[in-house]
Amino acid sequence: MELTTLDYRVDGAIARVTMKRPDELNTMNKAFWNELIDVFAAIDADMRVRAVIIASTGRHFTAGLDLGMAAASLGGGAPADPGRARESFRRHVKQMQETFNVVDRCRVPVIAVVQGGCIGGGVDFVTACDMRICTENAFFTVQEVNIAIVADVGTLQRIPHLLPQGLIRELAYTGRRFPAAEAKQYGFVNAVTADHEAALAAAEAMAQQIAAKSPLVIAGIKQVLNEGRSQTIEQGLEYVAVWNAGMLQGDDVPNAVKAQMAKQEAVFADLRA
Known part of the structure; x- marks a missing residue:
């Protein structure tokens, strides 16, 4: 480029x-x-x-x-x-x-x-x-x-x-x-x-x-915050509920909880192209 x-x-x-x-x-x-x-x-x-x-x-x-x-x-x-x-x-x-x-x-x-x-x-x-x-x-x-x-x-x-x-x-x-x-x-x-x-x-x-945070979660936070600018509170709550229902299915939450309990830094994989 x-x-x-x-x-x-x-x-x-x-x-x-x-x-x-x-x-x-x-x-x-x-x-x-x-x-x-x-x-x-x-x-x-x-x-x-x-x-x-x-x-x-x-x-x-x-x-x-x-x-x-x-x-x-x-x-x-x-x-x-x-x-x-x-x-x-x-x-x-x-x-x-x-x-x-x-x-x-x-x-x-x-x-x-x-x-x-x-x-x-x-x-x-x-x-x-x-x-x-x-x-x-x-x-x-x-x-x-x-x-x-x-x-x-x-x-x-x-x-x-x-x-x-x-x-x-x-x-x-x-x-x-x-x-x-x-x-x-x-x-x-x-x-x-x-x-x-x-x-x-x-x-x-x-x-x-x-x-250092989960890239999946960071992407989700940004998406929910940006969408929330044009939504009511009720719409925003529904949006984040659907987002988490769809996205929190992988290894990041268990890895993060395990690291917290062990007082260690969690390591998260990159997103997929």
Whole structure:
């Protein structure tokens, strides 16, 4: 897989995806939107992978959507058929949404490590992740309002599950910076560290802890939590009951109980492709 905007590697049970355009502030150009989909397809196909760490390089996590790409997608002039032009634009937005949908749907937990600015599309990206760890100098900005766009690739749909409504609306309406300390106060980030190296180390420790659990159970927890966002409590309870009735048939529960009783670490097999 040839990548120009991302570095992808797997170390043991941990997949690492790193944005690698620091001189361009890791802006999300046309290649990025396709490459992230390809990388997460590889992750989902690799049964060794039990957790993913998303990271970046340079001073900032990302400055968001490449403005040249944004301008090109909006186009200009008077199209011969405005209806067809708008239908084409809708498909363009849906394709961009899919780039972060694949992160949200990934069968394993995804941890984002944020340093410096996480702006515009960066917020769409990290809200599609399961957990977020950031540095003291990190900040998040729903930038779209500042360039007269309604955020349309995931922030406004996912952030209501992460933050209170009043705060969400303030951030979306004003486009102000949401600094690390405030983000931690509201539980948007799981931890704040002194620097990027410490944030990466914290993500590594979390990923290794997750990777030691039953991958079948971790996949089930993520699936049930994600489905629960659009379900009533009663529907969610029925969903998890059916999930466990179907999935808890193998060796993992006996292995886990035996290890607990022996005060040992259980060892779980990878999922099957």
